Structure formats: structure tokens, C-alpha cells
Amino acid sequence: MTIKDVATIARVSTATVSYVINGTKPVLPEKRQRVIEAIKQTGYQPNQVAKSLRTKKTNNIGVLVEDILGFSTSHIINGISEHVEQSGYNILLNDLRMLGSLFNRYDQIVQQKDKISKALSLLVFGARVDAVIYVGMFDRDISGIITDLGKPIIIAYSTAKDSHTCSVTYENEQASADAVRYLFDAGHRRIAVITGLAHTSPAQLRMRGVLSAFKDAGLVLDGALVKNGDWERETGYSCMKDLLEHEKDNLPTAVFAMNDLMAIGAMDAIRDAGLRLPEDISVMGFDNREVSRFVWPRLTTVEIDLKGIGFAAAQLAVAQLEPGSKKAKGRNIVLPSRIIPGGTVAKV
Amino acid sequence: MTIKDVATIARVSTATVSYVINGTKPVLPEKRQRVIEAIKQTGYQPNQVAKSLRTKKTNNIGVLVEDILGFSTSHIINGISEHVEQSGYNILLNDLRMLGSLFNRYDQIVQQKDKISKALSLLVFGARVDAVIYVGMFDRDISGIITDLGKPIIIAYSTAKDSHTCSVTYENEQASADAVRYLFDAGHRRIAVITGLAHTSPAQLRMRGVLSAFKDAGLVLDGALVKNGDWERETGYSCMKDLLEHEKDNLPTAVFAMNDLMAIGAMDAIRDAGLRLPEDISVMGFDNREVSRFVWPRLTTVEIDLKGIGFAAAQLAVAQLEPGSKKAKGRNIVLPSRIIPGGTVAKV
DNA sequence: GCAAACTGGCTAATCGTTTAGATATAGGGG
DNA sequence: CCCCTATATCTAAACGATTAGCCAGTTTGC
Secondary structure, three states, X not given: OOHHHHHHHHOOOHHHHHHHXXXXXXXXXXXXXXXXXXXXXXXXXXXXXHHHHHHXXXXXXXXXXXXXOOOOHHHHHHHHHHHHHHOOOEEEEEEOOOOXXXXXXXXXXXXXXXXXXXXXXXXXXXXXXXXXXXXXXXXXXXXXXXXXXXXXXEEEEOOOOOOOOEEEEEOHHHHHHHHHHHHHHOOXXXXXXXEOOOOOHHHHHHHHHHHXXXXXXXXXXXXXXXXXXXXXXXXXXXXXXXXXHHOHHHOOOEEEEOOHHHHHHHHHHHHHOOOOOOOOOEEEOOEOOHXXXXXXXXXXXXXXXXXXXXXXXXXXXXXXXXXXXXXXXXXXXXXXXXXXXXXXXXXX | OOHHHHHHHHOOOHHHHHHHHHOOOOOOHHHHHHHHHHHHHHOOOOOHHHHHHHHOOOOEEEEEEOOOOOOOHHHHHHHHHHHHHHOOOEEEEEEOOOOOOOOOOHHXXXXXXXXXXXXXXXXXXXXXXXXXXXXXXXXXXXXXXXXXXXXXXXXEEOOOOOOOOEEEEEOHHHHHHHHHHHHHHOOOOOEEEEEOOOOOHHHHHHHHHHHHHHHHOOOOOOHHHEEEOOOOHHHXXXXXXXXXXHOHHHOOOEEEEOOHHHHHHHHHHHHHOOOOOOOOOEEEOOEOOXXXXXXXXXXXXXXXXXXXXXXXXXXXXXXXXXXXXOOOOOOEEEEOEEEEOOOOOOOO
């Protein structure tokens, strides 16, 4: 079934059929009706491939994710999918599958950059997507990779380091400051921090937020109460155990872990030490993962609007594809977060 | 940069360039070299869209998922992605986003069918994907929808009901029989069952497995010990509470919940009743979700090779696209599962 | 020595759309 | 009645690849 067949049946030219379908030129009601009839009769669907060749627009948006198994990824895709569907685009998904190697040694980072730029050029020059959304937190100098491909490219979840690519993030710094402030409000003063991998940018930003909250409150963070984790539950446990041993005489009354996994590890350590949670020590997490609803008591944590990030990223991408729109370079949208009260923070 | 430019630079015809790129016809070393040189020099990348129009092959595989937020979805996509990358295809992702309405009333089911068939025809006739992988468990009469589209279509995760579409599943029945047998082996005889939503096919299959395990062991399942849940944690809790109240005098020594969420709910109920876990009552789950590693003690459960399902589905799809291959209709691959021992099943 | 077979490469048709430019028809103003 | 404009439609040229079919030159077989 091609446009030609429809044209023949409707006794008009292919041009007219095209005009009816796309509404690009007025067509007399009578003929328009004939065309519509013929389309319905034949079940004709325009061949998107031919259309793309002619218009140089595939209506596909490339979504390049670091790892689909990453906790945030599917939520972000969910948001992208919603907006993209509304605006008539499709998602061309490319999974870099680099979860295992995400935080690794320097020589691997070079390989990763290579992998990313290969995937990117495949999407843009091979599959000819109209725009690309990069989902992930690989933030070191990604700018070198995504140099002017001639198509809009949006970074979702982490912030673009250079000034000409757009990104959609959450208020990393703000959110962790809020988390600490929440502990202050509950009366806590001696607060420990379990960080994420120190060289990753979320860990750095969140640390900055912690410090600014302390500063605003006119308090000072005791360096001995800061322990470096690696985002995994196990280090949450060991860091907390460390704290409990070394600070035995002057225990912190609360601990802020930079993600839920480590927070849960910390909870285990607190209980294993025979202390009561949250009466003796309060715990605050970050991410609002599914698991945080399953531990007991429910973890008090910070929720990020991941779906919103995806949606906004898609919006940004699609907006730049509208006929009369400019490049919109360097825009950086920051979405708000909110605290999810659970049962792991006690008033003191 | 088009093939024409390359041809001009290499002083050959476009045909020759094409032959060099695709290796479809022999080309003299000298000219081949000139072509390769020209390609390198210009950074030429063939336009996949034009290629697709001519060859009627987009090299895209449509992946239609019921909901990307569903627990299994990303694992399955992960597997698909791995195989698809190896074989040079891309994933065109379409998310139906029907998680909320997945198990609902009959009139919604009609809407769902409509949504699915719309998305399907958009993928096949609009985007012109070479094959479709449907990921999900919407299994009632999907056959009516996926009638001969002329492209291979594979069902992943659930089984195709009709005889001419392929599917890749896990051994649903077998796995739950194994789970029950595992309880038998630990010495349990009086075993309760918390089912999933009764009209869904996983629930039915798993029930069949339970019954066959009982039959094989020469035992009979006490009907009073079967409670209907809805896959969510809350019903796991309430079903267990029910059991504890009504069977007070003759408590089961173990309970098999048809997924981890309900199993965790049951664990809570057991503890809230002041009973010891697993000494007084053992619990067995199904799915090996992330949460099951986070409850204490770690939930004993059944793991399904979701990544393997995705991989096999992609294999099946790609295999049918190889030049000299037949339709392979009606194949049904069943992947094995395994029990993940945790701390919630005690010997008795 | 000549026909047949083979080789490597080129020309041009083709895939299914969109759209610029040509054409046809009608209406309006003088 | 003629010219001009506006409107609706059509014709045909793109878009950028693949590939059937042809052609020229070389080898092989007898």
C-alpha cells in the first residue's frame, strides 16, 4: 500500500493525497473526502522511511543511557516516553551497559568516552535521529564528545559541563542541604555524613549542600564524622560501624547517607550495635528507592522527580525541532526535590 | 556527505562505493583503496534512511513494553540490547505505560487491546521496524491483535496463546513446583499459599505448579490455606493475618507467596503476630527482586533469568531476519529458573 | 583464431514520499 | 471581453542509497 495506490483509488494525484494527510495545502471537501475514504478503505499508513528521506527528519529521538539497569534510568525514560508520544516522536534506545564499569579507573574512562562517542555518531549519522537525550551521570568532560553534531543534544540527570549543551538536572546541592536542615529542625546537632564515591560529581555536589546547610545554621561539621562510601549498602554498613567504634564516647545523634542503599547499610550497623533506631541514632537517606519503603521503619529520604527530568528533557529536545525555533543552547533546567518523611528520624 | 561525493573523490561510480562498503561485489584492490581513503577523508557515514527505503529493512527492532517501570522490564531490555547490539540492530522503544491499569476491569481491557494494536501498527507500518518484541504479561487473546503483520513478532516474558507466534518465557509452573518442593525438602508439610491476582496467567500457572508438587509428593493442599492476593505487599500482609487468625489452632509451618512483595508483607504479619521467622513460620517468595536482599533475614526466593529472556527473544527475532531463514512460527523457548536460598526457610 | 565465459565497473531505474513549479479553472474589475 | 489574481490540482524532480542489466576487456576452451 503506497500513496500511489491511494491516489489512484481516490482519483487524484499523489500530491493531493499528501496535502490531505499533512494538511499542508487546502483541498476541496469533495476530493478530501474521497482521499479519506480511500485511506480508510485500504488501511494505508504512510511509509515513515520514505518520508524521512525526503524531509530529512526521522521523527526519532535517540536516547542514550549509561545503563538501563541503573535505578533512575527507567523512571527518566518513562518521562521521556510520555512527552515524546504526545508530540509524535519515537524513541531509539541505545544502552551503553556500563554499570559495572561506571566508577572505575582512568584508563577505563577513556574507553568509555570512546564507546559513548561511537554510539552517539551511530545514532546521529547512522540512524539519523533528530535529537539525542543522554541519560546518566558520566559528567567528566563529556563536552569533548558531544561537539556540534548539528542536532540538539540534551543531558538528563547530570549537568552539562560546557556552556552550549542543554541539560536537565535536579537540585542536587539544594536537596542535600534540605536533608541536613531537616535533621537540624528535628533538633540534631551532631550529624555524621556517609558520602558517595568522592570523585563523582553527585557526591561532591551533595557534600557542598551539606556544608552550606551547616554554614547557614552557624554550625560546623566535625570532619571525623565524615566517612567515604561507594554508594553501595556494604560501605554504608562499614562506615557506620567505623563511626560507632571511633566515636563511641560522643556518638552522633543522626547520620545522613548520600543514598538509600548506604542508609540501609547504616541502619543495619546501628541495630547490630544494639542501638535503637531512630531513638539513639536517626538516619536520613537520598533517592527514595523502592527498598526504602520496605525497610522498617520506613526510611526518611529525599525524592527526586526523575520522571519530570525525562519529561523536561524531551520537551527541550522537541521544542528545538519545531520549525521556527532556535538552538536554545546552554539552557539548564533544575527540578525540585522533596523530603519523604519516614520513621528513621526522631526528634531530639 | 553522500555516497556521490565519495564516489567523485575516489574517481569511481556510486555503485563501486556501495560494493566496497557492503562487500557485495569484488572490487580491484587499487580502487577499493581509493574508496576507503575517500571515506576516511570525508568521514562519510551511509545514510541509513536511504538505505532502508531501498532495501526495505530499517535495521530497527521494535520493542513494545507494557510498562518500563515494571520490575522485569529493564532486565529484559538489558538482554535484548546486548544481543541486538552484537548483530547490528537498533531498538525502537515504545512504552505503553499501562502499569496502573494492568489488572483492571473488562472494559479497560478492550481499551488496552486497542492501544496495543495501535502501537503495533505504528511500529510496523509507520516506523517500519523489521521485527517486534512484545514485553509483558498481557496474555488474554493477544493473538487477535498480532495477526500476520508480515514481520516476525516475539512475545517475551509471557507465552503466546496462539500457535503461530513465537515466545520466550520462564518455566512458571516448574519454578513454583520447585519452590514448594524446596519447602517439602526442609520438612514442611502444612504449607499455605498466597496467590497473585487469580485471573492472571502467572497466578494460574504457578498454582498449577504448586498442585503438581503436592500431587507428586503424595500430599494434598488444604484449601483453607490458600489465600488470594493481588501481587502487592499489602495483600501479602492481610492474607497472612487472615491465616494466622483462622488457623490459630493448626498453623501452617510455611507459606509460599507468589511474589516477593507479598512474601515480605507476610513476613511483616508473622512478626507482628509475635511469631519467630523462620523458626515458627517459614516464607518463600518468587522473583528475586532487589528488595528481597534488603529484608532481614534475606528472603528465600526463586530467580528468573530475565536478561536471558530478553537475549533469547532478540536472538529469535534476528534469526528470522537473516536472508535465508524461514518464519519459525510457534516456537516457544522456556528458560530455567533457580532457587536463591535466603534465611526465611527453616528446617523442621 | 574465435566464440564463450568471466571479471570489474558503470549507467540508470527504483524505493515512497514531499514540494517547487506548471497548469487549469473561476471570479472580479475595468 | 480581456487581464489579473487566487485557488486547486497536477507533474515531475528531488532525497541517498542499492542493484539489475549492460558493456568492455581479459581469459579460457577447442
